[in-house]
Amino acid sequence: DGEGNRSRISDAALFMAEEARRLDGELLILALGAQTNLAGAWESDHDFFDHLAGVTCMGCITEPLILNGTVLGELNFSVDPEAGYTVLTKGRNVTLLTGNHCLPSYTKHETYESRLLGSGRPVGKYIYDRTSDWFREKVLRFGLDGFYNWDEAAAARICGKPYFSDQKLCFTPSVEDLRRGFIGGTSSGNEVCINTPVITDPEGLEDSYFQNWLCLDM
Template sequence: MSHPPKKQKFLIDVDCGTDDAQAIMMALAAPSVKVLAITCVGGNTPLDNVCKNVLRVLKICNRPEIPVYRGMDTPILGEHVHASDFHGKDGLGDVPDASAPGIENIQKEHAVDMMIKIATKHAGQLSLIATGPLTNLAMAVRMDPTFPKKLKDLYIMGGNMESRGNTTACGEFNFVADPEAAYMVLNDFTCPTYIATWEHSCRSKLSWEWYDQWVNMGTEKAEFIKKIYAHSMQYSRSEKEVKEMVSGAGFVSCDAYAMAAAIDKSTVTSSLETALTVELNGKFTRGMMVLDLIDELKKPNKAFVMNGCDMEKFKVLMENSVK
């Protein structure tokens, strides 16, 4: 008798804005994945909103049993950057739901403690997917230096590979929001690490025709996505945004690229294997990810920087997430 294949075990760390919501929905729709927990970090929106937004996503996906933990609400140095102009003040497009679950549904334990506990319990089997600032991960490795060794692998949406920014001239939001945390994670995490950068996301954008069909599929989940994305779409479809984007117009769901790679590695068609670090001191470049392509840093741990996406496979994962 053949046994069903073992499910991939996921721990998802988010600063739940619109694209984090999309990434969570993608993971929950994947039959090969078991989401063990979701941890929250301040970022796109303040931490209370992040927690409430995750609960709202779990409700729409009918998965209220997945535990949600509250993590770090400020970056390591406490210098806040929010993205409320893009994601809405509440992080989900400012379209509140009166029947959404309340903050009392958040677990009592701290997210960082639980990350260590879950990784210890499932040592060698756990994929960690981080789609927000990396503050919780940095705190976890400081509290338990063996934490990265317990992970099967790590997937990050963040950073950049060509010094192209979306928050500062050279900085991507998640890394700029906590450069020290990003530096610590890229330095101290020795597990296989895969990074979906800002440029990778922009190069793998979907057409607006595809987006319009996707959000109009008529399901409850598609309606939810359409509603929460309406605010940011006014910005994304404007001429200013098209000028800022890499390679023209289209829909970019940044966090979904990291999640797709975690679900199915074959969605990544090429990658650069290189040591990485983060600039902490530059006047214009603080928070910028640095690719050490000439091995100047002599770092033993290298990461895989995604540099190509199988768009047909990616579209299927996106479509399944709203069915």
């Protein structure tokens, strides 16, 4: 605004604010990256979160996220911590799939290969061929034989998949903590209680991924 304050109001933010008001109480939002547009929607309309049915976010950590001995930095809330703080403190019916809580959702390469290529469906081969570099990167960077389904888990939760157990946890988030994606609550700020689901059936959840991917037509 010319005084060093950053506005997050964008076309996307305005669209969400308008749709939330139009659909009053019916719109669920799945947020898989930085919370910038959500914060922008609230900046444009302070009643934005009141018009939503809820927000499900993938992100934050409750403790260091270590993959095969390598520390993985949080890449969602830490990208725009002020926006993340807005969502956590102003939002209503917020569900948060943290990086730590998503760790049980892990798919091995051999399972991925056999389910997709063994399906006999063109979409299975297409997905496998297009994601082979992803596995190569994980092997080189983390020495893993598979990958964690961070975003898929959040999408499954917002779709009401029965593979989770909801739990309300209370935090005192701060912008400073969120700069590293941490939501453990070391500040003396306002306490917020957020639904942080736990994966209780990782095998069933994994099977649901493949069933839905292989339903796509090509």
